[in-house]
Amino acid sequence: MPSNARATSLTRRGLLAAGGALGLGAALVACGGNGEKGSGASNASGKSGTWEFKDDRGQTVKLASVPKNIVAFTGTAAALKDFGVEVKGVFGPTTVKDPKTGAVKPDVQAGDLDVSKVTVIGNVWGEFKIEEYLKLQPEVLVTDMWEKDALWYVPEEQKAKILKIAPSVALWAAGRSMPAVLQRHADLAASLGADVNSARIKADKARFEAAAERVRKAAKAKKGIKVLIGSGTPDTFYVSAPARPTDTLFFQELGVDLIVPDKLDPTGWFELLSWEVVDKYEADVILLDNRTSALQPDALKAKPTWAALPAVKAGQVFPRVTEPVYSYAKCAPLLEDLAKALENAKKVA
Structure with a gap:
């Protein structure tokens, strides 16, 4: 989930x-x-x-x-x-x-x-x-x-x-x-x-496949860049386990080095961190839940521990489409955005 x-x-x-x-x-x-x-x-x-x-x-x-x-x-x-x-x-x-x-x-x-x-x-x-x-x-x-x-x-x-x-x-x-x-x-x-099989959908699929290949190349070129999948609420920061959501599972298959939390909650989907220990994992890039139910970067600025994270200070926090629209037209751009983030990412943690 x-x-x-x-x-x-x-x-x-x-x-x-x-x-x-x-x-x-x-x-x-x-x-x-x-x-x-x-x-x-x-x-x-x-x-x-x-x-x-x-x-x-x-x-x-x-x-x-x-x-x-x-x-x-x-x-x-x-x-x-x-x-x-x-x-x-x-x-x-x-x-x-x-x-x-x-x-x-x-x-x-x-x-x-x-x-x-x-x-x-x-x-x-x-x-x-x-x-x-x-x-x-x-x-x-x-x-x-x-x-x-x-x-x-x-x-x-x-x-x-x-x-x-x-x-x-x-x-x-x-x-x-x-x-x-x-x-x-x-x-x-x-x-x-x-x-x-229309020309439009074939073009969307080709764009998706090209974007996936771009992510694969970026991940290989930036080997060692650690990426954390997170979501913020007023009291808790969730670090997602990448093996279950369909997007992060695909990112792993493409070679992206995703942080795997080591103390999952009973559901097996994520680890819950208090804001006092939000720096538990050393991340160079953070992909942050973009849903309206989650806190966005502007709201997170008020949390000192968040602001102190290396990825945050380096400006390497990017939105994650946590619940993708499962069409080639919508999934291609999110892969393109991930590829661009990796291509420009620096080792900061």
């Missing part, structure tokens, strides 16, 4: 959106119980006929037609959009308010989604508005999976009710290297009618 999300899920029970709302039971019945039958309409691409997809849990969803009423985790929806598939609704970090102006803008995980044209049924951890979900007449729910059979951002307290409305598809976002995860998202998009 990415960075501090597991700790969040353990400490925050979340909001029960509309599970007990009047009329929900009748609405669930009207939706056909297990959602195994589609609406009979084809998706926007024009692909028609029966639809079948085996997800990364090994579960196969079968529908009478290719679904067009798709609801997805925000990041997954953004990936599908890049591959050419539109969704009706999203859940997960989608919009944020600018603290200075109060203006609403897309969250970093929304990618190129037009957030004004999708129904947001949940914008924070634990929020899933079942009544709004029902109104969309969903045919399939799609989300990430960081741990086996755990549907990302689907509240456990509401899971049984949610899965009675429509079948679910879960794709790994951990434990597999980024190219494999990208291919699975392409497979899903293709099944939904997208032309994943």
Whole structure:
């Protein structure tokens, strides 16, 4: 699970959106119980006929037609959009308010989604508005999976009710290297009618592959540069274990020298450090969680121990896209940014 999300899920029970709302039971019945039958309409691409997809849990969803009423985790929806598939609704970090102006803008995980044209049924951890979900007449729910059979951002307290409305598809976002995860998202998009062999997507994939090779060369040229994957909260600094998230696993495969924490928490995802001992690991470069739920460099300036870190003093702190949008179009730039950071990095620790 990415960075501090597991700790969040353990400490925050979340909001029960509309599970007990009047009329929900009748609405669930009207939706056909297990959602195994589609609406009979084809998706926007024009692909028609029966639809079948085996997800990364090994579960196969079968529908009478290719679904067009798709609801997805925000990041997954953004990936599908890049591959050419539109969704009706999203859940997960989608919009944020600018603290200075109060203006609403897309969250970093929304990618190129037009957030004004999708129904947001949940914008924070634990929020899933079942009544709004029902109104969309969903045919399939799609989300990430960081741990086996755990549907990302689907509240456990509401899971049984949610899965009675429509079948679910879960794709790994951990434990597999980024190219494999990208291919699975392409497979899903293709099944939904997208032309994943279009000139645009071929160009995006070529850019991704070139960026990966650039990272490989930079890592070889800058052997000995230690890179730490971190995420900050007011009380704790999380040092991520690189072997499980799909991005950092790929970075390791490309030769990047990532620091491996030696005292992982019980989940096995990260080591928790107090700010007093945030200098435990000697890092030349820090890749810092870019999600809106994590403290960003401006906010971290107030912490003296952070400001004293060699990587911070050297200006070698760079954003990490902790929950990537799994399309070639979005993953290529993050590899390019990593390559540039390594190419310019100096040994400071």
